[in-house]
Amino acid sequence: MAWNIVIAGGGFAGATVARTLEAMLPRQSARLSLVNDVNFLLYTPLLPEAAAGTLEPRHVVTPLRDILKRANLRIAVVDAHDPAARTVGITKHTGESETIPYDHLVLAEGSISRFLPIPGLSEHAVGFKSLADAIYLRNQVIETLETANATEDPDLRDQLLTYVFVGGGYAGLEALAELQDFAADAMEHYPRARLHGMRWVLVEAADRVLPEIDQGLADYAVKELRGRGIDIKHGTTLEEVTATSASISTGESLPTRTVVWTAGVVPHPGLRKLHVPLDERGKVKVDSCLRVEGMENVWALGDCASVPDPGGGVCPPTAQHAVRQAPVVAANIASAIGIGADSPIEFEYRGGAAFVNLGRYKAVGRIGNHNFRGFPAWWMARTYHMSQIPGPSRKIRAAVDWTVSLPFSRDLSELGSIGRPGVLDPETYERGGSHRPAG
Template sequence: MAVNATGNHILIVGGGYVGLYTALRLQRRLRRELQEGSVRITIVDPQSYMTYQPFLPEAAAGNLSPRHVVAPLRRVLPKARILNGKIIKIDHDARKATFEPVEGEPRDLSYDLIVMAAGSVSRTLPIPGLTDIGIGFKSIGEAIGLRNRVLHQMDLAESTEDPELRRRALTFVVVGAGFAGVEALAELEDMAKDSTRYYTKIKPEDIRWVLVEATNRVLPEVGPEMGKWTLDQLRERGIDVRLDTRLESCVNGRVMLSDGDSFDADTLVWTAGVKPSTIVGDGGLPLDERGRIKTTTRLTVAGTTGAYAAGDAAGVPDVTHPGQYCAPNAQHAVRQAKVLADNIVRELRGQDLVEYHHKYVGSVAGLGLYQGVANVYGVKLRGFPAWFMHRTYHLSRVPTLNRKVRVVVDWTLALFFRRETISLGEIHRPRESFRDAVAGNNR
């Protein structure tokens, strides 16, 4: 069944940074057209919210409420139609996309313009046992699940008399020393260390954190000098950092590294890179050598008309560094969305499109409460100043005033009250207690 468009129908595949910010700007720029019905916007995403991923580590550590690091699409984009599900096939010649809802039969959506903003997924390797104990760190569900996991393991270690079980429960492995891995590890290590005050049998030094990185550096985004400083800071905190080391196996929780070491662990966080969303390969659009949608400097899909792409799923040429591509990060995604939306408006009005031009300003990273590292416009900061810049910058990037205020309130309360250290692992299995009760009554 096809859904026919009335007027210009803009289909946005993905409700992340690019999808949300593109639709937000189109709402403002095309207010009259949307009211008249001559333009329609549809967003397709499995979730009904956009996750501000730079705040996932703080949500995992309990510094921010999970609800405040996501933006509800229907509330933020009242002029757009939100469809929950995924696009499984695109026939751009026919201007038709096959939509598979969360429940129900697939159906076709017709469109006039399409925006490929599907983002990325975790890039994994065929490592034996990875799914046994592994968890990613790209969604709010994974972040809160990991927080509950760490606290649950501490509860388990406090309650057992078995030294092997205790050691295994208190061993946590993070694979990948980029932004996601280092920030997640630093925040969770800080939270776990702070939580030991409430346990009688667990000391900070009993908890083992292992960071595994296949290259010879951490946080390459902040430059060699600040990356070296970060490495020294992590090691001073007792974190076991393994550079030039690969994870070879983790079957049944037995972690085996390429340096010959092996040990038991129940928790492994995988942050070793990302790859374009699966729809990119099934979209019928041209791809570059890295499997991304081949994109021009005007954020149009190369060799096509009526198709745009940006963000992690797109290979956008960097005009400030000829021959290179824009990095897949939030800084570029938000700015690309602005240019992309403006170019759509220009196309609808018969005007010439403009190039995306943005010189990378640098990077900031949080390393736990009051600790951070930054390299912005060549200015290198560490410790509290970098931590403050990290929070200030990302607060300015959070969509909507509503979410900005809620984040500030969370941070303000954290100045006066200690963060909560409660494991709510049962929220991932809400029917388990009821099933046990039913089983007990049937005996």
């Protein structure tokens, strides 16, 4: 008999479970299905470098078909679950629905940006979670530099050259650091903008940044960034956003046309449709073996699960945790179907080395009690990422990007028109346009 194992979500957690099960289970013993809404895995730790142009955007994603050896990839959304019948419902991009039976179900749906009802936020701010966000922000920085260099209006220059990031987790801090470093290098081509000067502000509600890593390393990263003139405001919240300003809780109104919202993540809201127990934050409740509470054959991990941290509390939403939880889920499913260990194993990872990228060839990191900074930290982080990026072709492409960018200056092409085909109608050219409007 072949067991049906269905994995919902193909990010770090789901793809690693699939790969590990492919290696552990004999082909005839299990049918593996991985359901994901897109056909690639986004390697988020390198997203800030894609935004800064150090890496080609396509090189920070790996097609799931390259990662999987025999699991059946279904491009669809899991949107229904019947635990009694042991089935999940999926909806494909064509709109067709299908019901898939399972013997074991793995939930690995990840997270989305946390949203708060702040006036103007949804209209005027952007997030930083997807490849589209990264490409947009790079173009936005280049466009603001170009316009600030061209205008004679000092107030407009203020708005264009002030960049506000809200939320000091990995995503916000690394995105700000990489983009500021990119803009600082690019400035040599924009003498009038350079004379005016830029302002980069990080607004963080808590009294520290980088809650995902230990305080010492977080403080070290803050010191580095403040040394570069970046204004890091702890204990401060965003109150309102308009097209030309961001008001913050200190009473200040920052003139800006770029507000990046990176104030944490929440579990994927699609989990609410799946009849599994959720905690107060919407994360799937699991025990230390990553089995969903009260369910014999449903497992959850990664950002969408409330996994007990062996060090106390629950695990932070990091890729490092997701990829280490995956072999535990795989081993426990194998054990449940009579392969490998007799009893389930517990998740025991306590965190190890951590690195924070702060720009091209700049990073801080800690291994054990040793802190590293500058190029050595950047190089160590690259070595780690090289070992983690799935697929040999993406590893090589990323290494080539890093090497090729060494002797050359930054690429300043503004490619905001990508994905928007040109128009055929000559009247549009007469009006000064050449592309179809976005969306």
